[in-house]
Amino acid sequence: MNLDQAIQQRRSIRGFTDQPVSRDLLEEIIALANRAPSSMNTQPWHLHVLTGEPLERVRKGNTEKMLGGVPPSREIEDYAAYEGPHRERQIEIAIQLFEAMGIERHDAEKRQDWVMRGFRQFDAPVSVVVCFDRSLLDNTIAHFDTGAMTYGLVLAAWSRGLGAVINGQGIMQSPVVREVANIPEDQVILTCVALGWPDEDFAANSVVSRRRPESNTTRFLGFDNASS
Numbered sequence: 001m002n003l004d005q006a007i008q009q010r011r012s013i014r015g016f017t018d019q020p021v022s023r024d025l026l027e028e029i030i031a032l033a034n035r036a037p038s039s040m041n042t043q044p045w046h047l048h049v050l051t052g053e054p055l056e057r058v059r060k061g062n063t064e065k066m067l068g069g070v071p072p073s074r075e076i077e078d079y080a081a082y083e084g085p086h087r088e089r090q091i092e093i094a095i096q097l098f099e100a101m102g103i104e105r106h107d108a109e110k111r112q113d114w115v116m117r118g119f120r121q122f123d124a125p126v127s128v129v130v131c132f133d134r135s136l137l138d139n140t141i142a143h144f145d146t147g148a149m150t151y152g153l154v155l156a157a158w159s160r161g162l163g164a165v166i167n168g169q170g171i172m173q174s175p176v177v178r179e180v181a182n183i184p185e186d187q188v189i190l191t192c193v194a195l196g197w198p199d200e201d202f203a204a205n206s207v208v209s210r211r212r213p214e215s216n217t218t219r220f221l222g223f224d225n226a227s228s
């Protein structure tokens with residue numbers, strides 16, 4: 001698979017087979033992600049790769065706290081609810097996923113099941129907890145750098161037939177993750193990536209999210225025939 005194909009075909013994968021992912025393969029992917037650019041080559045990221053028992057403990061703790069009504073506890077500043085066009089796009093992808101999964105709008109039980117699935121990191125065999133240096137917590141560029149690395153990770157996984165979904169749900173109760181994975185105090189948990197071999201029969205895995213056209217996101221200046 002070439003780079004264009006990986007970028008074009010990648011989708012978030014939310015259903016996985018039970019097949020484990022080898023440590024060797026994960027190390028290969030991480031080595032590629034580690035080549036990401038960063039501001040002044042600061043490389044602020046740290047990865048904690050969980051499988052087996054520790055991952056089950058994270059799933060259990062996260063799920064129990066969410067079900068028990070414990071408010072989400074993230075280590076980066078939480079954004080307010082999305083509004084306007086951002087909210088519209090959020091609703092659009094939710095509708096696509098629910099349609100694929102046959103979840104009716106008013107089916108509270110199935111909707112809840114779906115949300116809980118997210119809190120379990122979609123039962124993926126591997127979770128990569130993505131952190132960065134706490135000393136850069138207020139430095140937006142460190143978030144950017146770590147995001148760039150994370151996209152590289154997802155693409156490198158995809159090009160090897162693995163599926164992944166970057167997800168905030170899995171670290172919604174970050175103290176659980178911090179304790180189980182013994183994350184050093186000088187690191188901040190940013191997000192996590194659920195990763196594994198895609199279950200081809202899982203309907204949500206075939207959902208292709210939409211993109212607004214580049215003409216809405218991009219301007220060209222100083223080119224021949226440029227329009228503003």
Ligand SMILES: Cc1cc2nc3c(=O)[nH]c(=O)nc-3n(C[C@H](O)[C@H](O)[C@H](O)COP(=O)(O)O)c2cc1C
Nearest residue numbers: 010011012093118165166167168169170191207209
């Ligand atoms: C920072 C970040 C957090 C995300 N959190 C979640 C999540 O908690 N649950 C989920 O199902 N998807 C999550 N996603 C996946 C997005 O929903 C997905 O990337 C988006 O809908 C576009 O779809 P695609 O990845 O299939 O192209 C997250 C993606 C990013 C980049």
